[in-house]
Amino acid sequence: MKHVAVILSGCGVYDGAEIHESVLTLLHLEQQHATYQCFAPDTMQHHVINHVTGEASNEQRNVLIEAARIARGQIKPLSALQVDDFDAVILPGGFGAAKNLSDFAFAGAKAEVLPELKQHLSRFIAAKKPLGFICIAPAMIPRLFDSRVSLTIGMDQDTADHITTMGGQHINCRVQDIVVDHAAKVVSTPAYMLAQSVLEASSGIEKLVHAVLELAE
Amino acid sequence: MKHVAVILSGCGVYDGAEIHESVLTLLHLEQQHATYQCFAPDTMQHHVINHVTGEASNEQRNVLIEAARIARGQIKPLSALQVDDFDAVILPGGFGAAKNLSDFAFAGAKAEVLPELKQHLSRFIAAKKPLGFICIAPAMIPRLFDSRVSLTIGMDQDTADHITTMGGQHINCRVQDIVVDHAAKVVSTPAYMLAQSVLEASSGIEKLVHAVLELAE
Numbered sequence: 001m002k003h004v005a006v007i008l009s010g011c012g013v014y015d016g017a018e019i020h021e022s023v024l025t026l027l028h029l030e031q032q033h034a035t036y037q038c039f040a041p042d043t044m045q046h047h048v049i050n051h052v053t054g055e056a057s058n059e060q061r062n063v064l065i066e067a068a069r070i071a072r073g074q075i076k077p078l079s080a081l082q083v084d085d086f087d088a089v090i091l092p093g094g095f096g097a098a099k100n101l102s103d104f105a106f107a108g109a110k111a112e113v114l115p116e117l118k119q120h121l122s123r124f125i126a127a128k129k130p131l132g133f134i135c136i137a138p139a140m141i142p143r144l145f146d147s148r149v150s151l152t153i154g155m156d157q158d159t160a161d162h163i164t165t166m167g168g169q170h171i172n173c174r175v176q177d178i179v180v181d182h183a184a185k186v187v188s189t190p191a192y193m194l195a196q197s198v199l200e201a202s203s204g205i206e207k208l209v210h211a212v213l214e215l216a217e
Numbered sequence: 218m219k220h221v222a223v224i225l226s227g228c229g230v231y232d233g234a235e236i237h238e239s240v241l242t243l244l245h246l247e248q249q250h251a252t253y254q255c256f257a258p259d260t261m262q263h264h265v266i267n268h269v270t271g272e273a274s275n276e277q278r279n280v281l282i283e284a285a286r287i288a289r290g291q292i293k294p295l296s297a298l299q300v301d302d303f304d305a306v307i308l309p310g311g312f313g314a315a316k317n318l319s320d321f322a323f324a325g326a327k328a329e330v331l332p333e334l335k336q337h338l339s340r341f342i343a344a345k346k347p348l349g350f351i352c353i354a355p356a357m358i359p360r361l362f363d364s365r366v367s368l369t370i371g372m373d374q375d376t377a378d379h380i381t382t383m384g385g386q387h388i389n390c391r392v393q394d395i396v397v398d399h400a401a402k403v404v405s406t407p408a409y410m411l412a413q414s415v416l417e418a419s420s421g422i423e424k425l426v427h428a429v430l431e432l433a434e
Contacts, residue, residue, distance in 0.1 A: 011228065011236075012286035019228075019287055023240040023415065030416040051285035052292065059276070068268035069229035070236055072409075075269065192289075198240065199247040 008067035009096025014049035018094030040067035046099040093135020109165035130185040130215035138188040142166035154190030225284035226313025231266035235311030245426040257284035263316040310352020326382035347402040347432035355405040359383035371407030
C-alpha cells in the first residue's frame with residue numbers, strides 16, 4: 001500500500017489550501033487504496049482574507065493550525081516529514097501555495113519556494129519519488145529542478161509566461177486532464193485554475209492521484 | 218433540476234462545519250445532477266478551537282465569514298434563504314451544528330436551535346420539502362417537529378438518550394447507511410460520528426443526498 005505525504009498551506013482558497021482540492025486529494029487517495037499523512041509548515045500565513053468580501057483582515061493565523069481544520073487535527077509540522085516514510089508527495093493548490101509555500105502570487109517569475117519546503121521536496125526528487133502539484137502549486141516546480149520540467153496550471157497565459165521565464169515547460173491542459181513529466185516523475189492538473197464545479201476539480205485530481213501512485217511503482 | 222440549500226456552521230470540525238462532510242455534500246449533489254447554494258448565519262462562533270491542540274483560543278470568528286472558506290466565497294447569509302427557491306435543505310455536521318446552529322454540545326437534552334435557523338427550517342417543513350441532516354446535526358430534529366421523527370446519529374448511546382428525551386426516535390445506524398422518516402421527509406446519516414475515513418463518510422452522504430433528492434420528487 002502506497003503512503004503519500006500531502007502538504008497543505010492553510011485552510012481556504014484565498015489565503016490557504018483550497019479546501020475542495022485538499023479533501024478531493026484525500027478522497028481519491030483512499031479510493032485508490034493509498035494511505036496518507038498531512039503536513040503543513042509551522043509558520044504564519046502571509047495574510048488572512050475574509051472569504052465573503054475578498055479583503056484582507058487584520059488577523060494573524062498560523063498555516064499549520066489552520067491546515068489542521070482540513071486534516072481534522074491529524075497533521076504534522078513540515079519539519080517532521082521524513083522522505084523515507086513516503087512513496088510520493090502531493091501539494092493541493094489554493095493561494096496558500098502561492099502566498100505561504102512560495103511567494104509566486106507577489107513575485108511572479110522571481111518567486112522563491114519556502115526554504116524548508118524546498119529542502120523536503122529536493123529529498124523526494126533525489127530519491128526519485130513522484131510529486132503531484134494541483135492548481136497553482138505547479139508554479140513552484142521550476143524552482144525545484146535544474147532541468148526543464150513539463151507542467152500545467154491550465155490555460156492562463158500570464159501565469160504560463162511567468163513559469164516559462166522561470167525555466168518550466170508549460171503545457172495548456174483542460175480541467176479534466178493532467179500533464180505528466182515521466183523523467184522528472186512530476187504530475188500536475190489545473191483543478192480550480194479552471195474548474196467551474198467540485199466535479200470538474202475532482203476529475204483532474206482523480207487522474208493526478210492515479211498517475212502519482214503509478215509513478216511510485 | 219433540483220436546487221438544494223446547504224447550511225454551513227463555520228469551517229472546521231471542532232468549532233464549525235465538518236469540512237469533509239460539507240465538501241462531500243456538494244460533490245454528491247453535483248454528481249446526482251442537483252444544484253446548490255450555501256448559506257450560514259451571520260453570527261459569531263461560540264468559540265474558536267485550535268485544531269492542532271484541541272484547545273480554545275482567545276480569537277473571535279464569524280460563522281458566515283468562516284463558512285465562506287468552504288463555499289469559495291459563494292455563500293449567502295441565512296437571512297437571505299427563501300424556501301420557495303429550493304427543493305430541499307441539507308445540514309452537514311461538525312461541532313458547529315451543536316455549538317453555533319444549536320447548543321446541543323453544551324445543553325444536551327435541553328438544547329435549543331438558533332431561532333433564525335428554526336424559523337427557516339419550519340418553512341421547509343410546512344412546505345413538505347425534505348431535510349437532510351449529517352453527523353451531529355440530526356440532534357436538532359426533535360426541536361423542529363411536534364411528531365416523533367426517526368433519525369440517527371450513529372451508535373453513541375449517551376447522545377441517542379438525549380435525543381430520545383427530546384422526543385426523537387433514535388435508530389442505530391452504520392456509517393454507510395441512512396435513516397429515512399418518509400412521513401416527515403427527514404433523512405439522516407452518521408458520517409463522522411462513526412467514520413474512520415473520508416471514504417466511509419462519503420458512502421453515507423452519497424445515500425443521504427440520493428434519498429433527499431428522491432423525496433423532493
